[in-house]
Amino acid sequence: MQIRLTSMCSLLAMVTALPALAEPTFNRIATFATPDNMADGEDKARPTSAEIITATEDGMTLIYTDSPLGVIGLIDITDPKAPKALGNIDVGGEPTTAKEVAGKIYAAVNTSESKANPSGKLVTIDVATKKIVTECDLGGQPDSVAAAKDGSFLAIAIENERDEDVNDGEMPQMPAGWLAKLPVKDGAADCASLQKIDVTGLAAVAGEDPEPEFVDINAKGDIALTMQENNEIVVVAADGSISHFSAGAIDLDGIDTKTDGKLTFTKKKEGVLREPDGLKWIDEDHFAVANEGDYKGGSRSWTVFKKDGTVVYESGPSLEHAIVAMGHYPEGRSKSKGVELESVDVATFGDTRYAFVASERASVIGVYDLTDVAKPVLKQILPSGISPEGMVSIPERNLFATANEVDLVEDGGARAQVMIYELAEGTAAYPMITSAGSEELIGWGALSGLAADPANAGTIYAISDSAYAAQPTIYTIDTTQTPAKITKAMVVTRGGDAAQKLDLEGIVADGEGGFWLASEGRSDKGVPHALLHVNDEGEIKEEVALPEALLDNEIRYGFEGVALVDGKLWLAVQREWQDDPKGMVKLLSYDPEEKVWGAVHYPLDTTDAKDAWVGLSELTVHGDHAYVIERDNQIGPAATIKKIYRVKLADLKPAELGGTLPVVQKELFRDLLPDLAVLKGVTPEKVEGFTIDAAGKGWVVTDNDGVSDNSGETLFWTIGDVK
Structure with a gap:
C-alpha cells in the first residue's frame, strides 16, 4: 500500500x-455526450465514440472522429460553457483521425475488409456545407493525419496494423505500412500527387513490417513519425531526407506489476x-x-x-x-x-x-x-x-x-x-481529495463508507470496497487541507495477513481507537455479509454471526452503512431482501452486549427508469437523527435520485426479526444532484459515503469503482454545518 x-x-x-x-x-467547464449529435x-x-479531436481555425467548432458510427461529429463551442450539437457527417467507413485546414476537414477513413487486406481513403469535407468534396484512395489503412502549418500538404501514417489474434500478435505481419505525403491545392487534397514514403528497413524491431502510428509536422515542414510496434521514430526533413532512431528503453522503479x-x-x-x-x-x-x-x-x-x-x-x-x-x-x-x-x-x-x-x-x-x-x-x-x-x-x-x-x-x-x-x-x-505531498506514496480508490473521528473535527475515515478485495483498507483523511489529504492507510487484517473476502461499505469509530465495519458481501460470489470489529491497528478482533432470520432471506445486496447509537449498532441494508415488501429495506439493529438483533423498515423512493433500482448506501448518526444516502443506480442525465434523508432517532424502535417491522418516516435533508454537477462532468452513479464530523460539518464522497469502467473521478466535499 x-x-x-x-x-x-x-x-x-x-x-x-x-x-x-x-x-x-x-x-x-462543459461536457458533451456524443449521442447528442445523432439526428432525431x-x-x-x-455505441458511439469520440476518439481524435481537432478544431476549426477560428476555434468555434470542435471536430471529432466517431468510428462506431462511421461519422465525423461537429460541436458548436461559440459558447464553450454550453456546447451545441452540429450533427454527424457519414464518411463511409471507420474514421481514424481528422484535421481542419482553411474550411476543409481532411478525414482519414479505414475501409479495410480485414487486417490482411487493408484499405483506406482520405475524405475532404467542406465545413460550411458539411458535404464531401473529394476522396483519395490511400492504398492502405490510415491511422493519423497531420497538416503542414501553412496548409500546403498533409502527412498520413498508413499503419496496416497487425492482427493480434494471429501468431499471438508476433511481427512481422504483412503488408507493411508506410508514410503518405499529399499536397493540398485549391482547398482540396491533390490525390494524383500522393507520395508514398517507404519506411521499411529502418527499425531494428521487425524492420520489414513498419507500422506507422502517429505523425506531426513542425513549422519548417519536417515530419516526425512514431512506429509504435517497431519502437522507432522517423524524421522526414522538409528536403526529403530521412533520419531515424530507436525510441529506446528505460528502467522503472516503484511500480505495481501484479494485477x-x-x-x-x-x-x-x-x-x-x-x-x-x-x-x-x-x-x-x-x-x-x-x-x-x-x-x-x-x-x-x-x-x-x-x-x-x-x-x-x-x-x-x-x-x-x-x-x-x-x-x-x-x-x-x-x-x-x-x-x-x-x-x-x-x-x-x-x-x-x-x-x-x-x-x-x-x-x-x-x-x-x-x-x-x-x-x-x-x-x-x-x-x-x-x-x-x-x-x-x-x-x-x-x-x-x-x-x-x-x-x-x-x-x-x-x-x-x-x-x-x-x-x-x-x-x-480537482482533485478534491489526494494523498499527494505525504512522505509515502499512498494508493487509494473505491472509497465507500465514511466515519467521523469522535474527538478530532478535522479527521474522518474512509474505507475501500471490493475493488481492492485483497487489501481492504481504512484511510485517515485530514479535511483541514484543500484538497483534503489522505495521511494514512491501514490494512484490515485477520491473523496477521490482509483480510480476504471483504466488501467494506460501512465504518464507524468505536470510541476506543478501533472501528466497527460493515461488509456488503456478494452471496453469489461466496463473499459473506459481515459485521466486524477491528482494533486501532486494523486487526479483526470480532466477527458477528448473522442470525438465521437474516441469512434465510439474504440476496446479493447487503450492508451499506453502520452507525452507533447509545452503544447499539445500526446497519443499512442496500436493497430489499426476500422477506421485505417491495420498496422497503431494513435498518438493522444489533446490541453487542446482549447479542440481540432487530429491525425497522425504511421506505425507498421509486423510479420509472428502465433497469433502474433504488437503495441505501450509507448510514450515519448526528444529534437527534440518523442520516442515510438514498440513490438510484443511474449515471449522467438518467440519474434522478441522489439524496440524503434523515430519520428521527426516537423512531428507531426495532422489532424482532421474522415478524412485522415498524416503518419509519423519512425527511429529505439534501438533494445531492446539484453538488454532483460542480465539476461539469458526468453525474456519477455511486454516492457512497456520508459522515458528520466532531464539529458538525457534513462530508460526502463518491466511489470511483477502482477506475474500472469508470473515469476514476472521486468527488469529496463538505455540505457545511449540519443542524
Whole structure:
C-alpha cells in the first residue's frame, strides 16, 4: 500500500499546493455526450465514440472522429460553457483521425475488409456545407493525419496494423505500412500527387513490417513519425531526407506489476521499451512522445527527444506516481502497462508553453509547464472522461478539449464524451481529495463508507470496497487541507495477513481507537455479509454471526452503512431482501452486549427508469437523527435520485426479526444532484459515503469503482454545518 519515495516529495507536494496558487488554472467547464449529435429518430442507444479531436481555425467548432458510427461529429463551442450539437457527417467507413485546414476537414477513413487486406481513403469535407468534396484512395489503412502549418500538404501514417489474434500478435505481419505525403491545392487534397514514403528497413524491431502510428509536422515542414510496434521514430526533413532512431528503453522503479487487487508500488522493471504512440513537435528541434506501449513495451512515461534522437527529458514513473496519489491508478492494468500514457499535445497559452499528456487507463490529463523542454513542471492533473484518446488546444480562446472514446451504453454506464476546459485565474477544482505531498506514496480508490473521528473535527475515515478485495483498507483523511489529504492507510487484517473476502461499505469509530465495519458481501460470489470489529491497528478482533432470520432471506445486496447509537449498532441494508415488501429495506439493529438483533423498515423512493433500482448506501448518526444516502443506480442525465434523508432517532424502535417491522418516516435533508454537477462532468452513479464530523460539518464522497469502467473521478466535499 505504501512505499517511501523521498525523491517524489517535491513533485507530489507541488500538485497538492495547487489550490493556493494565484495563477491561471485549467478547469473543466462543459461536457458533451456524443449521442447528442445523432439526428432525431436515430437510435441513441447505439455505441458511439469520440476518439481524435481537432478544431476549426477560428476555434468555434470542435471536430471529432466517431468510428462506431462511421461519422465525423461537429460541436458548436461559440459558447464553450454550453456546447451545441452540429450533427454527424457519414464518411463511409471507420474514421481514424481528422484535421481542419482553411474550411476543409481532411478525414482519414479505414475501409479495410480485414487486417490482411487493408484499405483506406482520405475524405475532404467542406465545413460550411458539411458535404464531401473529394476522396483519395490511400492504398492502405490510415491511422493519423497531420497538416503542414501553412496548409500546403498533409502527412498520413498508413499503419496496416497487425492482427493480434494471429501468431499471438508476433511481427512481422504483412503488408507493411508506410508514410503518405499529399499536397493540398485549391482547398482540396491533390490525390494524383500522393507520395508514398517507404519506411521499411529502418527499425531494428521487425524492420520489414513498419507500422506507422502517429505523425506531426513542425513549422519548417519536417515530419516526425512514431512506429509504435517497431519502437522507432522517423524524421522526414522538409528536403526529403530521412533520419531515424530507436525510441529506446528505460528502467522503472516503484511500480505495481501484479494485477492482484492490491495497490503495491514496490516493484521494478528493467529495459522496458518505450513504444511511443502520440507525438507532438515542441519547436523545430524537439518533440514529445507518449509511451503507451503495444507489442512488448509500454514504459508508463513520456519523453522529450531532440530530433536527432537525444533524450532531453524522461518522466519515468513520476506522472504515474502523481496519478496514484489522486486515486486514479488502474490496478487492473498493473500487470500490463499501468496508466498507459497515449497521446500528447503542446500549445502556448499567453506566455506559457504547456504540454498535455493523456493517460488512457487512468482517464486524466497531466498538464506541464514546458517553458524549459529539459525540465517540464507538472502543474495540474485534469479529470477526463473514460479513456481520453485525443486532445486539442485552442490557446487563442484559452480553451482545451479532450475526446474520450469509451461508451458503456451496453452496460448502462457513461457514454462517450467530449470535455472542454478553460484556462482562467482561480484555483483547481480537482482533485478534491489526494494523498499527494505525504512522505509515502499512498494508493487509494473505491472509497465507500465514511466515519467521523469522535474527538478530532478535522479527521474522518474512509474505507475501500471490493475493488481492492485483497487489501481492504481504512484511510485517515485530514479535511483541514484543500484538497483534503489522505495521511494514512491501514490494512484490515485477520491473523496477521490482509483480510480476504471483504466488501467494506460501512465504518464507524468505536470510541476506543478501533472501528466497527460493515461488509456488503456478494452471496453469489461466496463473499459473506459481515459485521466486524477491528482494533486501532486494523486487526479483526470480532466477527458477528448473522442470525438465521437474516441469512434465510439474504440476496446479493447487503450492508451499506453502520452507525452507533447509545452503544447499539445500526446497519443499512442496500436493497430489499426476500422477506421485505417491495420498496422497503431494513435498518438493522444489533446490541453487542446482549447479542440481540432487530429491525425497522425504511421506505425507498421509486423510479420509472428502465433497469433502474433504488437503495441505501450509507448510514450515519448526528444529534437527534440518523442520516442515510438514498440513490438510484443511474449515471449522467438518467440519474434522478441522489439524496440524503434523515430519520428521527426516537423512531428507531426495532422489532424482532421474522415478524412485522415498524416503518419509519423519512425527511429529505439534501438533494445531492446539484453538488454532483460542480465539476461539469458526468453525474456519477455511486454516492457512497456520508459522515458528520466532531464539529458538525457534513462530508460526502463518491466511489470511483477502482477506475474500472469508470473515469476514476472521486468527488469529496463538505455540505457545511449540519443542524
